Amino acid sequence: MPELPEVETTARGIRPWVEGECISKMVVRQYSLRWPIPVDLPYRLEGQIVKAVKRRAKYILLEITGGHVLIHLGMSGSLRITTPKDDPKKHDHVDIFLESSKIIRFHDPRRFGCVLWVEGPLEDFPLLSHLGPEPLGKEFEDDYLFRLSRGRKTPIKTFIMDASVVVGVGNIYANEALFAAGIAPKRQAGSLSKRRLQILSKEIRLVLTRAIEQGGTTLRDFVGGDGKPGYFSQKLHVYGRGGQNCSHCAHRLKEIRLGQRSSVFCPRCQT
């Protein structure tokens, strides 16, 4: 599922059901995720109050006294609120039971996700310590991409998908933001002007903001529903449209591979 908008939508969706609630128990049916779930995590969480539900990059963080539960949804993960009446199905790997009788359920067929324990400050944790700024935060201002990209030969698409540069830009929205900015995905990052990179920054913020707003329309589905945020409800101009016509100039959209990821662009609009 998840690019940043989906993760943010998930955090917002579960927050009202989770913040301030006490964890009664945690049931793990599959410890083997991208990294093993710590065997003592259920014991550690029992009886603790969830003080806050936070997001950093594509991680969801449940704050309790002394640390955080760090959850990543990988490629196929989801998190939703359910109840004990709802029997766990295949790939429902983790249930966190709340005293309110709600359950936070983690589902992940491909098991690229993770559920880990972070003791102490978040910024010291290895998975979080090298992350770049949030794309919707103040640090990601207009000339940030320009400053960071000087001398870099990597394709601009690979560059903006690098979490040490800026977090939260996945394959779908990288394609969409580059289309909106009129920049070809394979252009060397260091070859782009300050002005063009300012436009790209703006389009990254815009596409993510719009997608989060779209996700917001399905928040009610976090209880009882399938837990999947509204993903494709917004219009995608290039992603998944290789071979079709450009929505702007009607030229045939081209599909190439960059760093193993499919990249779709309009050869006429994007240079």
Next chain:
DNA sequence: CCCAAGACCTGGCGGC
């Protein structure tokens, strides 16, 4: 330091 490729894992799809 920079960059490209490999690795992890399951399910769905198109083609034969």
Next chain:
DNA sequence: TGCCGCCAGGTCTTGG
């Protein structure tokens, strides 16, 4: 139908 290869929203790790 059934099997096979390929592809998929991520990102850490490895090796040049």
